Amino acid sequence: MSRFHELLQLAGEHVNTTLDGLLEVPDGHEGRLYEAMRYTALAGGKGFRPFLCLASAQIFDAPEPAAIRVASAIECIHCYSLIHDDLPCMDDDDMRRGKPALHKAFDEATAILAGDALISLAFEILTDAATHDTATTRLELVAGLARASGMQGMVGGQMIDIMAARDMLDAGGLTRLQKMKTGALISFAVDAGAVLGGAEPSDRHALAGFAHDIGLAYQIADDVLDVEGDADHLGKSVGKDAAQDKSTFVSLLGVARAREQALQLSHQAVGYLDVFGARADPLREAAAFVIQRRS
Amino acid sequence: MSRFHELLQLAGEHVNTTLDGLLEVPDGHEGRLYEAMRYTALAGGKGFRPFLCLASAQIFDAPEPAAIRVASAIECIHCYSLIHDDLPCMDDDDMRRGKPALHKAFDEATAILAGDALISLAFEILTDAATHDTATTRLELVAGLARASGMQGMVGGQMIDIMAARDMLDAGGLTRLQKMKTGALISFAVDAGAVLGGAEPSDRHALAGFAHDIGLAYQIADDVLDVEGDADHLGKSVGKDAAQDKSTFVSLLGVARAREQALQLSHQAVGYLDVFGARADPLREAAAFVIQRRS
Numbered sequence: 373m374s375r376f377h378e379l380l381q382l383a384g385e386h387v388n389t390t391l392d393g394l395l396e397v398p399d400g401h402e403g404r405l406y407e408a409m410r411y412t413a414l415a416g417g418k419g420f421r422p423f424l425c426l427a428s429a430q431i432f433d434a435p436e437p438a439a440i441r442v443a444s445a446i447e448c449i450h451c452y453s454l455i456h457d458d459l460p461c462m463d464d465d466d467m468r469r470g471k472p473a474l475h476k477a478f479d480e481a482t483a484i485l486a487g488d489a490l491i492s493l494a495f496e497i498l499t500d501a502a503t504h505d506t507a508t509t510r511l512e513l514v515a516g517l518a519r520a521s522g523m524q525g526m527v528g529g530q531m532i533d534i535m536a537a538r539d540m541l542d543a544g545g546l547t548r549l550q551k552m553k554t555g556a557l558i559s560f561a562v563d564a565g566a567v568l569g570g571a572e573p574s575d576r577h578a579l580a581g582f583a584h585d586i587g588l589a590y591q592i593a594d595d596v597l598d599v600e601g602d603a604d605h606l607g608k609s610v611g612k613d614a615a616q617d618k619s620t621f622v623s624l625l626g627v628a629r630a631r632e633q634a635l636q637l638s639h640q641a642v643g644y645l646d647v648f649g650a651r652a653d654p655l656r657e658a659a660a661f662v663i664q665r666r667s
Numbered sequence: 668m669s670r671f672h673e674l675l676q677l678a679g680e681h682v683n684t685t686l687d688g689l690l691e692v693p694d695g696h697e698g699r700l701y702e703a704m705r706y707t708a709l710a711g712g713k714g715f716r717p718f719l720c721l722a723s724a725q726i727f728d729a730p731e732p733a734a735i736r737v738a739s740a741i742e743c744i745h746c747y748s749l750i751h752d753d754l755p756c757m758d759d760d761d762m763r764r765g766k767p768a769l770h771k772a773f774d775e776a777t778a779i780l781a782g783d784a785l786i787s788l789a790f791e792i793l794t795d796a797a798t799h800d801t802a803t804t805r806l807e808l809v810a811g812l813a814r815a816s817g818m819q820g821m822v823g824g825q826m827i828d829i830m831a832a833r834d835m836l837d838a839g840g841l842t843r844l845q846k847m848k849t850g851a852l853i854s855f856a857v858d859a860g861a862v863l864g865g866a867e868p869s870d871r872h873a874l875a876g877f878a879h880d881i882g883l884a885y886q887i888a889d890d891v892l893d894v895e896g897d898a899d900h901l902g903k904s905v906g907k908d909a910a911q912d913k914s915t916f917v918s919l920l921g922v923a924r925a926r927e928q929a930l931q932l933s934h935q936a937v938g939y940l941d942v943f944g945a946r947a948d949p950l951r952e953a954a955a956f957v958i959q960r961r962s
Binding site: 400402404405452456459461462479480481484485487491495496498499500507510514518519521523525527528531532545549552 | 695696697699700701704747751754756757774775776777779780782783784786787788790791793794795802803805806809810812813814816817818820822823824825826827829830831840843844847
């Protein structure tokens with residue numbers, strides 16, 4: 373395993389430990405809700421967003437335990453989006469992370485509630501004093517996550533995605549969709565580490581450029597994987613975009629040009645990291661990872 | 668119209684104006700999401716929770732514009748819970764506030780997303796400097812709303828409610844369900860006004876007692892309305908609890924004793940308000956309203 377994959381796995385494990393502690397199953401009937409939240413949130417995601425947050429925090433010497441808490445909040449939001457997106461009335465996916473989707477393993481009502489509760493949990497985690505000792509910083513994180521996850525970010529993007537299945541988007545529209553649906557949370561993950569470390573605006577600006585480009589590269593690579601990937605590796609179904617007549621970077625550009633575009637974006641992303649020297653090496657490896665990943 | 672009903676309506680109008688301003692429909696495909704959020708959030712709810720927040724804020728001379736923002740955040744959470752609870756896989760209600768439920772007027776996917784986006788919007792509203800000039804206070808509000816809305820509050824309560832349809836609860840279990848499912852947000856609404864006004868802990872403690880009792884009285888009255896109410900007045904279907912074999916205060920106590928219990932709780936609630944003198948009159952009227960309401 374490469375050093376980068378070790379860091380990715382470690383980020384995932386840190387988040388797992390944190391969420392495991394926060395989601396102790398109570399005795400009452402609501403225990404089922406906690407079980408459902410655990411089913412997805414502790415299922416071992418790729419750890420990509422948590423990793424970005426930890427790697428960014430490290431550049432600015434932010435304490436790791438704080439960064440792990442923020443990464444855990446981000447993972448809650450990411451997991452809730454997967455749970456709701458997988459529902460029959462949405463993308464209707466039966467498999468997720470190599471096992472039945474939550475609404476299959478439990479039921480639809482429990483899946484909706486588990487997603488809802490993960491949103492509140494994310495904000496609760498950020499407000500706790502253990503996340504940062506100043507209220508202003510915690511509040512800035514809450515505001516950033518609320519924006520990234522809501523109507524102007526992730527949820528707005530998912531709405532566009534659903535509508536776009538009927539009304540094909542051009543490359544500009546598709547880029548906008550990606551920036552909202554997946555880019556906003558990736559950008560928040562990178563920015564959050566900097567916020568925790570009290571980074572200067574110019575440094576946050578550079579990281580925003582990096583996050584924008586790897587976010588887009590990540591999505592293009594995802595579209596390529598949906599065409600060329602292997603369901604066993606991905607732990608979810610493939611070929612769904614084409615089956616649903618969705619606009620994707622592959623349907624617009626073809627596989628070869630889509631790959632090329634992802635490669636260019638990845639190089640461009642790394643350019644933003646020069647100011648940080650060797651401390652940004654993990655983020656450089658992330659930029660390489662997004663275009664090489666198989667799952 | 669009584670003075671109290673005027674205040675209730677005014678609270679609803681203030682919240683409507685605020686959310687109308689925040690939910691300006693954009694041109695893109697995500698416009699549909701905003702339309703869906705507006706459909707429920709601007710539908711003119713009873714304004715009960717917003718009223719509680721404004722009435723509590725007034726006791727402590729908190730600025731009204733700030734209290735209206737917090738009331739709007741609370742209404743977002745309340746509306747999202749109605750949207751998700753009405754879904755076919757949950758309570759399967761076709762009517763809400765006198766018109767088709769959101770998933771009927773739009774579709775299920777849009778309804779789920781509109782609910783999700785209302786959660787993020789609620790937290791975004793609270794983080795804005797217009798809500799309060801100190802970060803600590805805004806953060807306290809965010810933390811309180813996150814707890815009230817999540818697994819230990821509203822969503823946890825809804826999970827219990829779903830499970831209880833199969834496994835009947837006793838009065839203790841039902842009281843716990845109510846405290847989580849509807850009581851937590853009502854309590855937050857009352858406390859939030861006090862937080863905005865920088866209230867002393869002893870005053871917040873008294874208000875917590877008041878909120879606990881009217882929250883429970885409100886739910887008992889709701890159960891009575893489900894048996895004796897009129898669908899036209901309620902704007903939603905009636906008789907659903909019995910049809911679903913749910914434990915309710917009426918099924919456990921009978922209508923007469925349930926009414927008596929609600930009355931006692933309402934009197935007890937008013938007892939907590941003595942320390943506030945005439946400034947708490949609107950809250951006293953609220954305690955009378957919860958047991959007299961017809962919808």
